[in-house]
Amino acid sequence: MTAANLAVDAGEQLARAWKAAEAVVDPEIPVLTIADLGVLRDIRVVDGFIEATITPTYSGCPAMNLIALNLELALEEAGFLMPRIKTVLSPAWTTxxxxxxxxxxxxxxxxxxxxxxxxxxxxxxxxxxxxxxxxxxxxxxxxxxxxxxxxxxxxxxxxxxxxxxxxxx
Known part of the structure; x- marks a missing residue:
């Protein structure tokens, strides 16, 4: 595979990962996705694995464990093996x-x-x-x-x- 082909493949993978992640709903307000909320901050490839970054609306948000689990499942269902979910508190989430x-x-x-x-x-x-x-x-x-x-x-x-x-x- 050429470098150009690898870049196209990586771009397609990221697009597929974003699409899967953006569809994950907030368990407390099921009409919203984590993308609607701004909780989904980033998706990238790190060491050959998809890594999604999320930020809670509050540092003690009880829904974050379920959001992380649902995000991991959505990425696995989209074909990504062992996706990594990273929670970051800084910068703090804002409406x-x-x-x-x-x-x-x-x-x-x-x-x-x-x-x-x-x-x-x-x-x-x-x-x-x-x-x-x-x-x-x-x-x-x-x-x-x-x-x-x-x-x-x-x-x-x-x-x-x-x-x-x-x-x-």
Whole structure:
């Protein structure tokens, strides 16, 4: 095989690995993939093996073990032997890494997507969060944590419905 053929083969392998990895869903929010969330950071070939890099939304995220296992299985099903899954904490995950498509999926699912970019305003509770059901911004935070630690529980004063808000971090 020539060097050119090896490069093409490596490119095709990476494309196949990305396709398999990007389809892995988040176990806590099954309408999102780990690519939608920005948890899937990189895929590359290291020492002849596929290595996928993931970053948790929180350092203690309980879903990360299942995400790593599902990612490994998806890569094996795509034909990659002994894929390596590497978890990195730095740089820390931010909602800025979420895709626009992922944010739209959250809203459609009934979870308010992060409002804007991560900033000091989010840290000090100065957020304006629109209700994913009626669109009103007449909302209030009920609890700092919702159904998972990466979400807060909010209520809409206009339609009186509670909803999760994916925190902007």
């Amino acid at each position: 800025d890494w979420m895709t626009d498509s992922g944010k739209a999926k959250l809203k459609e699912y009934g979870i308010a997507p992060p409002a804007g970019k991560a900033s000091r305003r989010a840290l000090f509770g100065e957020e304006e969060v629109a209700c994913p059901r009626c669109g009103s911004t007449d909302t209030e935070r009920i609890a700092e944590f919702g159904s998972t630690s990466c979400k807060a529980l909010w209520r809409c004063r206009a339609c009186a419905e509670p909803f999760d808000y994916f925190k902007c971090i």
